[in-house]
Structure formats: C-alpha cells, structure tokens
Amino acid sequence: MEQSDFSVFFEPTGDPFVDAGGIALDYLRQVYQDKNLPALIRLAADIYVTHWDANLFAIFHGSKITHKAYVGKAKITGTVDMYETILNKDSPAMTDNCRICGHEDVLYPVGRDQYCLAGSKAFANFHHLHEDGIFVCPSCSVKLFFLPLTIVQMGGMLALLHPTSPESKTYWLNKTVRENLDRVGRQTAEGILKHKLSNPRNALFEIAYNIIDENNKHKKEHLLLYHFTNFAASPACEIYELPSPVFKFLSIMRIGELKEQWNTFVRRHYRISKSSWNEKTASWSDKDNNPLSTDDYRNNHNDVFERLLAGKSILPFMRRYARRCFLHKKIYNSLISSHYAREVLHMQDKQIQLIRQIADTIIELGQKMDSLKKYLVAIEGAGKAYQLRGVLLKIIKDNFTSGQAEPVITLDDYVTYLFPDGQYWGEIRDLLLIHLYEKMHAANLVDQLIHDEDIQKSELTLTEEM
Numbered sequence: 520m521e522q523s524d525f526s527v528f529f530e531p532t533g534d535p536f537v538d539a540g541g542i543a544l545d546y547l548r549q550v551y552q553d554k555n556l557p558a559l560i561r562l563a564a565d566i567y568v569t570h571w572d573a574n575l576f577a578i579f580h581g582s583k584i585t586h587k588a589y590v591g592k593a594k595i596t597g598t599v600d601m602y603e604t605i606l607n608k609d610s611p612a613m614t615d616n617c618r619i620c621g622h623e624d625v626l627y628p629v630g631r632d633q634y635c636l637a638g639s640k641a642f643a644n645f646h647h648l649h650e651d652g653i654f655v656c657p658s659c660s661v662k663l664f665f666l667p668l669t670i671v672q673m674g675g676m677l678a679l680l681h682p683t684s685p686e687s688k689t690y691w692l693n694k695t696v697r698e699n700l701d702r703v704g705r706q707t708a709e710g711i712l713k714h715k716l717s718n719p720r721n722a723l724f725e726i727a728y729n730i731i732d733e734n735n736k737h738k739k740e741h742l743l744l745y746h747f748t749n750f751a752a753s754p755a756c757e758i759y760e761l762p763s764p765v766f767k768f769l770s771i772m773r774i775g776e777l778k779e780q781w782n783t784f785v786r787r788h789y790r791i792s793k794s795s796w797n798e799k800t801a802s803w804s805d806k807d808n809n810p811l812s813t814d815d816y817r818n819n820h821n822d823v824f825e826r827l828l829a830g831k832s833i834l835p836f837m838r839r840y841a842r843r844c845f846l847h848k849k850i851y852n853s854l855i856s857s858h859y860a861r862e863v864l865h866m867q868d869k870q871i872q873l874i875r876q877i878a879d880t881i882i883e884l885g886q887k888m889d890s891l892k893k894y895l896v897a898i899e900g901a902g903k904a905y906q907l908r909g910v911l912l913k914i915i916k917d918n919f920t921s922g923q924a925e926p927v928i929t930l931d932d933y934v935t936y937l938f939p940d941g942q943y944w945g946e947i948r949d950l951l952l953i954h955l956y957e958k959m960h961a962a963n964l965v966d967q968l969i970h971d972e973d974i975q976k977s978e979l980t981l982t983e984e985m
C-alpha cells in the first residue's frame with residue numbers, strides 16, 4: 520500500500536491521545552517521505568520492541584507488543600498485521616461515525632490494548648450495549664499507535680501535554696518525538712522518555728516557563744497536562760490545567776528583575792518539612808542549618824503553583840510575603856502583585872492605580888500626623904469588609920481635617936472603581952497592604968515603625984496563617 524492510498528485525518532479531534540499520536544505520525548511521515556503508512560507502523564513497532572524492550576505496559580495494556588504470548592519479532596509482525604487489516608478495512612464491525620473524530624467510516628472496537636483508559640473488553644458493561652470497545656475509524660486507531668512517542672514518564676505515571684498553540688505543539692514535539700528519534704539514531708534509546716520532575720503540577724509550570732522562554736513574545740496559551748497510566752489493574756488519570764490568564768501572567772514574570780523576585784517568592788512557598796527559610800539568603804536550610812539545593816525539594820508541594828492551578832487567589836500569600844520582606848528590609852516589587860491582580864484576578868487598571876494612590880496618601884498623611892503605624896495595624900487587622908471601609912473613612916476624615924487640598928478618593932472612584940460589585944474586598948486590602956509595605960520599605964520606615972516584639976509577633980501569626 521502506498522502512503523497516498525490511505526488518508527489520515529490530521530485535524531484535531533479534541534481527544535488528547537489521538538491528537539498527540541497524530542502529531543507524532545504527521546512528523547514521522549514528513550521525516551520519512553519514502554515510507555508508506557504500514558512502513559511507519561513497522562518503524563514505530565521496531566522502536567517499541569527493539570529499542571524500548573517492549574516496555575509499554577502502562578500504555579498498551581494486553582497488546583501484541585506487551586503480551587507474553589508474542590515473543591521477539593512476532594510482537595512487531597503481529598502488530599503490523601493487525602493494523603494492515605484495519606487499513607485495508609477488512610472485516611469491520613460496522614460502518615458508522617467514529618466515536619472520536621466523527622467521520623463516517625468503517626469502525627473497529629478498540630479497548631485498553633490500543634487506546635489508553637478506554638476500558639477493558641473483559642468488563643462487558645464498561646461500554647454501551649456491552650460492546651467490545653469504543654468504535655473508532657482506522658485513522659484514529661492508527662494515530663493512537665504513535666502515542667508512546669509523544670509522552671514522558673513523570674513519577675509513577677505518564678504525562679502528555681495537550682497544547683493549543685503552534686509554538687507549544689512544536690515545543691512538545693521537539694521534547695518528545697524528535698528527542699526519541701534522535702536517541703534511536705544514537706542507539707541510546709531505552710524506553711519512554713523521563714521528565715526530570717515527578718510532580719506533575721511543578722512540571723507543568725516548568726513546561727510553561729520553557730515554552731515562554733523559547734518564544735518570548737508568546738503569551739496566549741492554555742495548557743492541559745494529562746497525568747495517567749493504563750497499567751494493569753490501576754488505570755488512572757489526573758488532568759492539570761494551566762489557564763490562559765495564568766500563562767500570560769507567568770510570561771510577564773519571566774522578564775527583567777521581576778523574574779528573580781517571582782522565583783524567590785515561588786521558592787519560599789515549597790512545603791519542606793524539618794527545614795527553615797533563611798530570609799537573608801532567600802534559601803532553604805535543613806534542621807542542621809545545611810543549605811538545601813533546588814534538587815532537594817523541586818518535587819515537593821508548592822502552595823503557589825497549587826493555588827494557581829486550582830484557580831485560588833495567591834494574593835494573600837503575596838501580602839504575607841511582602842510583609843516579611845518589609846520586616847527584613849528586603850525589596851518586594853509590588854508590580855508582581857499588580858500584574859497578578861490585572862491578569863488573573865481581572866482587576867481594572869483604574870482600580871489598581873487608585874489603590875496605589877491611596878497607599879501614597881496613607882504614607883504621606885501617616886507621617887505628617889504620626890499615625891502611620893495606627894493605620895497600618897488597622898488595615899492589617901481588618902477582617903471584614905466594613906472594617907476596611909471604616910479605616911478608609913477614618914483616613915479620608917483625617918486627610919480632610921489635616922487641611923489637605925486633595926481628597927484621598929472621590930465618591931465616584933470609591934463606588935465605581937475601588938469597591939466595584941462582585942469584587943472580593945480582601946483583594947483590595949491585600950493589594951493596598953502590598954503597596955504600603957513597598958513604599959514604607961522605599962522610605963526606610965521599618966525601624967521607625969516596627970520593634971522586635973512586633974516582628975516576633977507577626978512571625979507567629981504568619982506561621983499560623985500559613
């Protein structure tokens with residue numbers, strides 16, 4: 520059969536496994552233009568069996584590649600024969616619309632031996648009407664066979680990236696399919712590629728950083744990472760989503776001086792038992808005060824990553840971190856929080872600008888009336904919306920009685936922009952405090968405002984809150 524005799528649909532189907540296999544097949548047919556489809560299937564089967572020692576138990580459960588009934592070359596010939604039957608459209612189960620791509624074609628039932636997590640034929644009630652598998656067309660069936668070339672081992676499971684943009688697709692293709700072919704060419708292929716991280720959440724951020732760094736103007740992306748296994752009795756799948764606003768925010772955090780500050784903030788939020796964070800060196804030490812390297816904790820839980828993936832705000836973390844920086848006379852650039860508020864929390868520029876402006880007034884007024892510490896304590900202690908509003912009203916009043924020509928905020932700005940409907944008031948407090956800490960640090964006010972016992976007290980509170 521010539522390659523042109525059988526056309527594969529390469530448009531995305533939405534199924535991550537089929538689409539990833541399709542990307543691998545599409546790349547292979549461009550590299551090996553002299554090979555037809557059965558020859559490409561043979562080539563992939565040869566990689567799996569000869570170079571990877573047929574170790575695909577977590578992908579093709581009970582297939583001809585992995586089943587012990589097939590030995591040596593029989594694994595390859597058995598597989599190629601099976602796909603040739605499908606490509607020749609011999610003995611189909613029916614003609615109908617493919618359950619994955621929707622094209623009308625001859626269909627074959629596929630189970631876990633060909634399609635990860637598709638359900639097992641052994642459990643007749645897994646599929647509709649007790650069918651033998653999911654009915655798919657030859658095109659989807661063939662694409663699934665190339666899936667192993669596009670996945671990586673990540674901890675005890677496998678990982679597959681489902682990117683949306685051409686830049687991300689190219690990145691993943693280079694990291695997986697091309698890397699696999701290079702290793703086969705160099706005779707160093709040993710099996711499915713291993714990702715250096717085993718924690719899929721942390722790995723997804725690492726992947727996002729790499730994509731951003733390789734395409735520095737690239738800001739629109741929505742990444743899905745499938746962390747799965749089709750292994751024997753314990754098939755499983757977790758899906759991690761890095762949404763587009765978070766990706767855009769991360770792309771801003773890879774630029775200039777924000778990058779180092781953001782990385783330090785993230786590093787501070789790993790969960791590491793029996794260790795302590797050294798504020799001076801911005802690094803972790805173990806209980807004997809020996810420094811820990813990134814490799815020691817890079818797979819640990821990270822609260823910042825986990826909250827970003829869970830769609831929860833990291834602004835409270837930023838506020839606490841900014842406070843610590845202020846107390847320890849370290850810089851925290853509030854732009855990190857402003858970008859986060861804009862890109863991820865969807866705060867309007869005008870609102871962020873107003874909060875910044877109010878922080879300026881509070882510093883100025885507080886110094887003039889010797890009431891800065893009082894304002895700060897009141898804002899920090901505001902646990903309810905009305906308490907924050909009460910502090911702001913007090914500041915507005917103090918501003919008026921002190922004879923300032925300009926109001927702290929106009930009524931219109933207060934109602935329309937500072938406290939818009941639907942905005943969580945705590946975000947306004949947190950951003951206001953972050954700006955205040957930064958400005959107080961710039962004005963070198965820490966010694967004037969905070970005494971040792973305050974620092975100790977705040978450390979205690981912070982620990983409890985964390």
Ligand SMILES: [Zn+2]
Nearest residue numbers: 617620656659
């Ligand atoms: Zn199909």
